[in-house]
Amino acid sequence: MEELKINKIKNLLGELQTHFNAPILILFTDPQSTIGIDYTVEAIFRKQLEGLKAKLRVPINKKIPKIIVAVSSSGGKISCAINITKLINENVETFEVLILDIALEAASLFAILSDQIYGDINSKLSSFSPFAIKIDGKLYCFPSVENELFSLQTDTDNKLYILDRLYRGIGPTLISQAFRDKRVILDIIKKRYCSSVEFGASIAAIEGLFLARPNCLYDLTNIKIPGLDIVITDTKIHEISLGLIKSLKEFSLPYNETSFFLENPNERLLCFSKNYIVVGSKENGLHCYRGDVTVTSFGKMPETKSIQHSLPYNCVF
Amino acid sequence: MKETSKIDTNFLIIRNYRDYSSQPPIDVSYLLGEINKKNHDRPLNIILDSFSFDIDAAFKIAEYLKNNEIKYYTWLLSATGSFSTILSLGADHIFMTPYASLAAIDASFYMHKFPVVNELGILHNLNPCEFTPWLKIVKESLGTDEAYLKFQDMNEHFLPEQARLSAIDCYRTIKQEIVELAYEKYLGQSASIADFFMESLGKFDISAYFSELKSIGLAVSLITEEDLKMMKLTEGD
Numbered sequence: 350m351e352e353l354k355i356n357k358i359k360n361l362l363g364e365l366q367t368h369f370n371a372p373i374l375i376l377f378t379d380p381q382s383t384i385g386i387d388y389t390v391e392a393i394f395r396k397q398l399e400g401l402k403a404k405l406r407v408p409i410n411k412k413i414p415k416i417i418v419a420v421s422s423s424g425g426k427i428s429c430a431i432n433i434t435k436l437i438n439e440n441v442e443t444f445e446v447l448i449l450d451i452a453l454e455a456a457s458l459f460a461i462l463s464d465q466i467y468g469d470i471n472s473k474l475s476s477f478s479p480f481a482i483k484i485d486g487k488l489y490c491f492p493s494v495e496n497e498l499f500s501l502q503t504d505t506d507n508k509l510y511i512l513d514r515l516y517r518g519i520g521p522t523l524i525s526q527a528f529r530d531k532r533v534i535l536d537i538i539k540k541r542y543c544s545s546v547e548f549g550a551s552i553a554a555i556e557g558l559f560l561a562r563p564n565c566l567y568d569l570t571n572i573k574i575p576g577l578d579i580v581i582t583d584t585k586i587h588e589i590s591l592g593l594i595k596s597l598k599e600f601s602l603p604y605n606e607t608s609f610f611l612e613n614p615n616e617r618l619l620c621f622s623k624n625y626i627v628v629g630s631k632e633n634g635l636h637c638y639r640g641d642v643t644v645t646s647f648g649k650m651p652e653t654k655s656i657q658h659s660l661p662y663n664c665v666f
Numbered sequence: 667m668k669e670t671s672k673i674d675t676n677f678l679i680i681r682n683y684r685d686y687s688s689q690p691p692i693d694v695s696y697l698l699g700e701i702n703k704k705n706h707d708r709p710l711n712i713i714l715d716s717f718s719f720d721i722d723a724a725f726k727i728a729e730y731l732k733n734n735e736i737k738y739y740t741w742l743l744s745a746t747g748s749f750s751t752i753l754s755l756g757a758d759h760i761f762m763t764p765y766a767s768l769a770a771i772d773a774s775f776y777m778h779k780f781p782v783v784n785e786l787g788i789l790h791n792l793n794p795c796e797f798t799p800w801l802k803i804v805k806e807s808l809g810t811d812e813a814y815l816k817f818q819d820m821n822e823h824f825l826p827e828q829a830r831l832s833a834i835d836c837y838r839t840i841k842q843e844i845v846e847l848a849y850e851k852y853l854g855q856s857a858s859i860a861d862f863f864m865e866s867l868g869k870f871d872i873s874a875y876f877s878e879l880k881s882i883g884l885a886v887s888l889i890t891e892e893d894l895k896m897m898k899l900t901e902g903d
Contacts, residue, residue, distance in 0.1 A: 388685070388871075395744065395765045409763060410888040428871045432745075432767070439764040439875045498807060505813045512804065513820055520785035521825045522792070525800035526774070532799075533868035 354600045355635065361593045362419075362631040365447070368586065369467075371415040372401055373447075375635070376456070377597045377627040378422040384626075385425030386433070386455050393628040393636040394433050398440045400633035415443040418463070421594055424454030427477065427530065431537055434462045447582075448472040448569060449590040458534065461555060462541050465578040469587040472569040476559045479530035495528070531560060545576030601625035601637060676704055677711040684717055686871065689777060692723035692749060698730055709758060710738040713897065714750040719769070719777040719870065721840070724752035728847055732756060741889070741897065742766035745873055748778070751863055756847040760879070760886040761893065767873030771844075771863045773837060775870035781832045785824055792833035795865045797825060837864070855883045 358375075365373045374397055378385040398413075407413050416437070437444045446452070446460040448468035453475040460466050460474060498511055515524055535556070542551040554574045558567065572579060602625055629635030678700055684690070704710050710731075731738055740754040742762035751768040754760045773780040773793035780791040801821070808814050821827075841860045848856035862882050867874055879886045889897075 391745070399765055408891050409894055410890055412764075426871070428869055431868075432871075432873045435767075435873065435875045435878070436765065439877060499803070505808055505810060508808060509813060509816055509820075512817060516820055516824050520788070520790075521797065521800070521821065522783065522785050522790040525796040526793075528800050528803075529793075529796045529868075533872070536866070536868075 354596060358593065358596045358600060358629075358635065359631050361589055361596065364589050365417070365419065365586070365593075366631060368589075369417050369445075369447070371417050371445075372405070372413070372630060372632060374401075374416055374418045374630045375593075375597070375627060376418055376420045376422060376459075377449075377594075377601070378425065378456075379601070379625045380421070380423045380451065385422055386429050386459070387425050387626075388429060389638050390425070390626055390628055391429045391432050391436070393626075393638075394436060396636070397628060397630055397633050398436065401630060402440065404632045412439075413441045415445070416441050417445045417447050417467070418459075419447045419449055419590075419593070420452045420456055420460065421449040421597070422452060422456035424456050424475075424477070427455045427458060427479070427534065430455040430459040431462075431534075434459060434537075447586075447590070448474070449594055451475075453566075457559065461559065461574070461577065462537065465580065466569065467580045467582050467586070468569040469582050469584075469590065470568070470570055471587070474559075474567045474569060474572060476562055476565040477534070478560055478563045479527040479534065480563065495531075534560065542576050547575035551576040597627055600635070601627055601639065676708050677713060678704065679713045679715065681713075681715040682718060686719070686775075689718055689720065689747075692718055692720045694723045694726050697723075697727055701727075701731070701736070706734070706736050710736055711741055712738055712753065712757070713741045713743065714746055714753065715743045716750055717745065717747045718749035719747040719775055720749050721752050721771065721778060724749045725843055725847070728753055728756035732847070732850075742768070745769075748772075748775070748863075748870065752844070752847070754884075755844060755859065755863075756851075758851065758885070760884060761889050762876055762879075762886060763889050763894070764876055767875045768863070768879065770867035770870055770872050770874075771840065772868070772870035773833065773864075778840070778870075780836050781829050783825060783829050792825075792829055794830075794834045794837045797830060797833075840864070851885065852883065859883065 362373050362375065374394075376386070376390065376394075378390070401407075401416070402409065402413060405413060418437075434444075443464050445465040445467065446463040448460060448466065450471065451473045452460045453473070454477045457474040458477045498508055503511075515521075535552075538555055539548075539552060542548055542555075545551045551574055558565070558572065558574075569579060570581060626638045627635055629637075678697075680692075680697065701710065730736075737758050738756075739759045739761060740750065740757040742750065742754070742760065743766055744763070745765075745767050746769060748769045748771045751771060754768060771778065773795065774791045776791060778791070780793065782789050782791055804817060805814050808817060841857075841864060844860040844863070845856045848859055852859055859882055863874075876886060876888055
């Protein structure tokens with residue numbers, strides 16, 4: 350059964366490879382998980398590129414001419430997305446991204462740093478503004494406050510009021526970290542687009558779309574960035590993409606999803622959550638990481654009686 | 667030009683895989699003992715396959731090698747931590763695979779032992795690369811000295827001046843140590859190399875790969891197939 354699922358994924362990858370005439374690497378993470386692109390994904394990418402070079406008989410100190418990374422991810426760690434991009438650039442001449450359905454936050458940055466993006470009319474990207482988490486648990490997005498704070502229209506008393514609110518709600522260290530993160534992201538974007546003939550316009554477009562406003566979702570068809578080719582694919586690729594996502598979901602989580610079971614929260618709680626990641630290629634197999642966490646508690650919350658990591662399950666097929 | 671070096675019996679492997687949150691300190695006296703067993707007539711090849719962020723240990727080892735005039739090369743196989751960064755900055759040459767990287771030396775990483783502040787119940791290691799530009803831009807934005815004084819009062823509660831000055835001192839000390847370590851090889855460039863790892867690169871988990879390291883002027887070469895085969899043979903011994 351498992352073998353059938355894997356063969357189906359490999360066949361679909363083969364179809365994409367034939368269409369694009371380049372090796373395809375899959376980057377698929379649980380759309381509902383906050384984990385997404387992380388250190389595990391970074392480490393698996395390293396193994397995949399190493400394996401791909403060996404299969405293609407490319408010497409260690411030479412580059413693979415081209416790869417396409419097929420992405421379906423709701424994001425993850427920005428630093429890992431940056432590292433994966435750097436790693437690919439060290440080992441590949443041209444790196445392009447095919448958005449299977451969504452490439453949000455860190456995955457959006459990953460796509461923007463590629464040489465070319467493919468996707469269909471349903472493909473989505475999102476902004477990737479640095480954020481900190483307020484003590485009340487809400488996300489705080491830096492750029493919106495930054496714009497308000499440094500706007501000439503805002504008077505000094507109001508600026509002091511904003512700062513006081515920020516300091517009490519988040520604290521200066523997290524604020525200054527978000528402030529620095531934005532500069533680091535901009536630096537890496539500038540390096541990618543430095544050879545663009547319309548460098549200024551490229552940076553302005555990316556800053557305006559992806560760093561100025563938090564939580565913005567964009568259709569790929571509406572994005573225009575000078576220096577980045579965006580190609581809208583035909584229905585055939587759309588169908589393969591849908592088939593691939595369906596197969597990857599079945600492969601990643603081969604049981605019915607029971608994400609939450611709650612019985613009188615003051616007395617008994619059983620919470621089951623999961624996350625999964627698949628990074629792979631036809632040549633080097635699929636690296637699957639699956640993490641399941643079961644939390645049970647008896648008596649009044651928040652006393653937790655047991656936390657069980659039933660897996661992790663880390664396998665290569 | 668690539669330096670001629672072959673991995674022969676004169677090698678030392680430093681290998682440990684730990685994640686960011688659970689790193690034991692490096693056993694310096696054990697490693698110095700291992701170094702002493704090696705032949706010092708030829709360069710020592712240190713194979714770094716370590717994710718350690720113990721920069722104190724790295725400074726001690728690099729200083730020992732320097733004081734004893736032991737020429738050494740570092741060989742990087744995969745992603746490494748700031749321990750390897752410091753050791754590589756004192757090396758005569760760095761050899762690496764295109765999958766290998768050096769890490770940033772970020773003040774906010776707990777193993778780098780920068781001053782800690784308690785902010786709304788959470789402990790943070792203070793990083794001058796973060797709070798200095800932030801305070802500067804707020805000062806510019808507020809415009810008047812009077813407003814900035816009010817802001818400083820607010821800061822004093824959350825981000826005390828004494829802690830900030832102590833973080834800046836700590837930053838300068840580490841930077842000075844890096845400059846001294848790298849000076850013999852990189853002369854006037856050593857300060858900008860220190861700035862790259864301490865400031866420009868970003869957070870502790872952002873890596874610098876071969877091209878970036880080459881562009882900042884480090885003596886670095888990519889490992890060839892031949893080197894790799896030799897290394898695998900050596901590791902098997």
